[in-house]
Amino acid sequence: MSKNPIKIAVLGAGPAGLTTAHQLTKNGFVVDVYDTAKEVGGFAKSIRLWDRNIEIGPHFLDVGNKAVVKELVLTALAGKYKPYERRTFILSLNKLFIYPPGPADLIKKLSVKQLLAATAGMLKQVFSAPTPNDGTAGIFVKKYLGEFLHKNFFESFCTKLWSLNGDQVSDVFAKALLGFNDFSSPVRLISRKLTQRLQLKKEPANYIYPTNGFSDLWNALKTQTELQGGKFCLGVSINKLVCTASRDSITQLVLADGTTKEYDLIICTIPVLSLIGLLKTQEGLSIIPHAAMTFRSDILVYLKVHFDQAAEGQCIYIYSDLIKITRITNFNEFKPDESDTFNILLVEIWCDKTDLIWNYGDSDLMLFLEQEIKKTNLYINLNVIDHTIKKVADAFQVPDLNLEDSRAKLLDQLVGFRNLYITGRIASLHFNYGMENAIDDGIILAEEITKKYQPELLQPD
Template sequence: MNRSPSPSHLPRNVGIIGAGPAGLTAAYQLAKAGIAVEVFEADGSVGGLARSMDLWGQRVDLGPHRFFSQDSRVNRLWLEVAQGRYRMVDRLTRIYYRRRFFDYPLKPANALINMGFGNAAACLASYFKQQLSSPPKSDESPSFEDWVVERFGRKLFEMFFQSYSEKLWGIPCQELDADFAAQRIKKFTLGEAIKKALGLGGKHHKTLVDRFAYPLGGTGMIYENMARETERRGGKIHLKCPVAGVVMEARKAVGLKLTDGSVRPFDHVISSMPLTLLVRSLGQAPPPVLDAVARLRFRNTILVFLEVADQQLFPDQWLYIHSPELQFGRVTNFRNWTPELTGRSECTILCLEYWCYEQDAIWSESPDQQIERAKAEIRATGLVPERSAIRQGFVLRLPRCYPVYARGYKTLLKPVIEFLRQVEGLTAIGRYGSFKYNNQDHSILMGILAAENLLGQGSHDLWAVNTDYESYQESSHIEATGLVSDTSNREA
């Protein structure tokens, strides 16, 4: 067990960049332990990508935000902060592909009916062909395409994975690292799928795939509560206060420089600002590190919110839009989360997601153009019938919200991580903060572990926080508390 350091070894004050889930969790945990913390947030509200906001008399998130974790530390913290103000939501999400709806996660019987006998036979044939062929030998890490084809066959890859992944990442699936698949795609064996379809899978327990806990005030409620509790314990949260960079003395971080030019001294800095910008701001990175940083890419998102005068559009919390002829990749329907979000409004708010790079024309279009495209595309799906008026639209542009796992990204990250390990007094955490495809739970976990390191309660390697989650959702049963336990060691 780690012994706590003597009080003289604890940092007297910690400066934190970013009030998203990662930064706020670290602040909250440190404030509870009596450390003086100050959080600097560029935006006007807390929660980062997981914030909620008021729109047209309703409450919305930035796209779909379903919280889940099998880590007991994360769940304990979430429950502590939610203070009982959450509901369990039965999940319904489907794939929209060429005017048909496929259950997601995929269910064999539903997939069979939707794709028709001919396509289903072709999928099975390509699956078995793949199982009989020996996997290619290569020292390189496999591409996303190879990973999926090897497990599912080429036909299923083309129907269910290719168009969506290429929309999301904007690069061919051959150029995408298999890490994305390993983290995000459910484990699958045909035998298991057939057993389930025939009802031979044993007793069905509700798992994280079926239900999730959702805060009554929107996903951002968790972070609003965390911020309030941090301030109650003496912590400071500065909104609209962007940080320009970290101030260094020799190899040690000694404070923060704000964009207004002022400098704030700190014993330790925790950063959840984009890793690439953090490294550049240090002013000490050697050319190979700067070169690597220049080649790490992020994908941007344009969110187009539409207010529709209709309360019964479709039953899903969100739909994945695989049809390649449509540019948007996902649509959230906030009416299907909790009644607290919609209040008394008679309208439904939808949120369409468009993914792009900064240099793509769509990123610099005017909001009016983006709203017109969204209206036309949602009408083309038939999800919003002509009789339902679309009253208004609102656009939110989110830069750098997906770290792109292009093949070779791990090689680029390696020297960056090695360089940062040598900087004293600095911890990088979070989604773009550590270039990890984090969900809320991973960022919360990084915040918890960063605080434990500073408090001498652990010596965690934060770069090793795992982002493998689809597989554990399958083995995690919903408990009476509304959150989960890992059942991998229990009898089913």
């Protein structure tokens, strides 16, 4: 295929950036991909610990809902993957519940007293005067689930995640966390959930795990992109993006070493505030962001362990406010058919950089974590053989009440740049945004650009 003369820069080599670059080079565009990391995949890449490839976090890839995503992923992996059943749980009331919580599981595992309290709370909401949504997560959850479920399946975990109570958090987060949209009543929600649980026909597994971790997928897409003429500039920092005085286009990309590049189109998958921070006018003036965002940080502790028995599932969210751990991931459960001489657990604590625990030394942190893990009662005779600690500052955007307004103001600042496209997680408010969403967004954007600049490629034969 002849090359399209349009030159494109993609900022960020995570799932969305990789997919966009792959699809565009497939269609003949000249594409350079930039990332400060030396490897592709972003936070979805694999890392190597104790001679095994694992993920930075509990990443799940569902290829069942989008045919185009499935085709791209399975073609890239060329059979080097295994399907598995996703099993994610919530630890609350000293019991494990399926995530997201479903009526059938609640009925099965709640005590009679707890079930009566939950039912009474929901019926009270059904027969009470309608409570108008005020945009807060607290009101939203109480309106649909009642006081008991709000307390035990939302409020404490919300505070643990964001250091905010439900009345300080946007309902966008609550809808994603609980796995439902804005239904007209709790009865309708329960009916839908029960119908899903009681279906006799079981859907085939949609989740897959690459043989050697998700970096297999990202490296395969990188290789294919390079074969199609794409270029990767990894371990490279961008100093600034020079825009016109009227702020209607980006004219130059300037690297940290002073090298200047010119592109017709810029595709951005990096955080919005980082992007705005790079923008400079030709006179050297900075673009001031019209809104601020707050973030939570993440302490990730990888444990090489032995145990006699462990709770099932790949990932367990710790809802109890008596335990400081946010979630635990068992990486062995992504490949349950394979036997290993040890397990690798990831224990996470979300916190602020001003919290005392953020500044703990290794020995103090490990002592604290071992005590917290014991409180979960998830493992029998757990023995920690080795550990590795990583701290990721500003890892998660806090969904405060200004979330939608702040994002709208920041994105509005970028709308006027006619040669700038934004895709990936930064363009979504969905808190359950997964790798399949990023891949799908990359495919959609590449098709949009192709349709605009090379429409003959999309014409039916």
